[in-house]
Amino acid sequence: MSSYLSSAEKQFAYYKLLGEKVIERLDETQLHWQPNDDTNSVALLAKHMAGNMKSRFTNFLTEDGEKTWRKRDTEFEDTIKDKSHLLVVWEAGWQCVFDAIDPLTDSQLEELVYIRNEGHTVIEALNRQLNHYAYHVGQMIFIGKQLLGPKWESLSIPKGQSEAFFQEKMAQAKGKRHFTDNK
Numbered sequence: 164m165s166s167y168l169s170s171a172e173k174q175f176a177y178y179k180l181l182g183e184k185v186i187e188r189l190d191e192t193q194l195h196w197q198p199n200d201d202t203n204s205v206a207l208l209a210k211h212m213a214g215n216m217k218s219r220f221t222n223f224l225t226e227d228g229e230k231t232w233r234k235r236d237t238e239f240e241d242t243i244k245d246k247s248h249l250l251v252v253w254e255a256g257w258q259c260v261f262d263a264i265d266p267l268t269d270s271q272l273e274e275l276v277y278i279r280n281e282g283h284t285v286i287e288a289l290n291r292q293l294n295h296y297a298y299h300v301g302q303m304i305f306i307g308k309q310l311l312g313p314k315w316e317s318l319s320i321p322k323g324q325s326e327a328f329f330q331e332k333m334a335q336a337k338g339k340r341h342f343t344d345n346k
Contacts (some may be wrong), residue, residue: 170341171289172264177343178300178345179257179291181318182209183299185307186253191245193310203239205306208299211238212258219278219292223263224271228278228288248308264289 184195185205194206203211214235219228222268228291243249283291308315320328 165272165284167272167286168264168267171293172261173343174293174342175257175264175296178296180255182300182303183250184211185288186246186249188311188316189291189307193239193307195241195243196306196310199202204241204272205303206243207239207241208306209234209249209253210243212296212299213252213293213294214238216256216259219288220263221258223288224274224276226287228276254270260292270297275324 186209189205195204197204197207214233215238218230218233221230243252272285274285276285276288277283278288280289304318
């Protein structure tokens with residue numbers, strides 16, 4: 164697997180993990196909390212992402228990424244029963260992502276795939292989706308931080324610990340590794 168494919172797969176796995184950490188920290192009520200009707204809850208964001216993943220990555224190389232069977236608007240209807248149901252939906256979406264990425268080869272990176280009839284190289288399509296998922300996971304994290312306040316545990320470098328983190332990293336031998344390898 165190319166360095167790009169390996170890196171992209173690790174990045175997708177990283178955002179999957181961050182989303183799961185938000186979901187596990189929130190209770191049932193918090194997962195469905197919305198400040199208003201025009202704002203998505205963590206549950207709705209996760210459900211939307213899963214719907215997007217299934218559409219984009221089912222038959223990734225051979226079919227348009229916007230499937231005719233996808234009903235995007237329903238992704239924003241709160242039909243998630245509970246946290247375990249949400250995790251099943253979340254996992255099914257991510258499984259589509261990894262099932263599509265795992266078999267890719269370097270020779271396929273410049274192949275053309277379509278999303279809503281717009282041509283993308285495989286690299287462009289993966290980057291598009293990676294950015295889309297990072298955007299929504301960031302929203303999930305923001306909601307979680309707002310709801311949990313001082314009970315929130317940082318998913319990155321906690322405030323006031325940047326110098327210690329830096330010193331720990333600089334004490335390690337230089338070497339090629341992905342920043343998610345120690346997550």
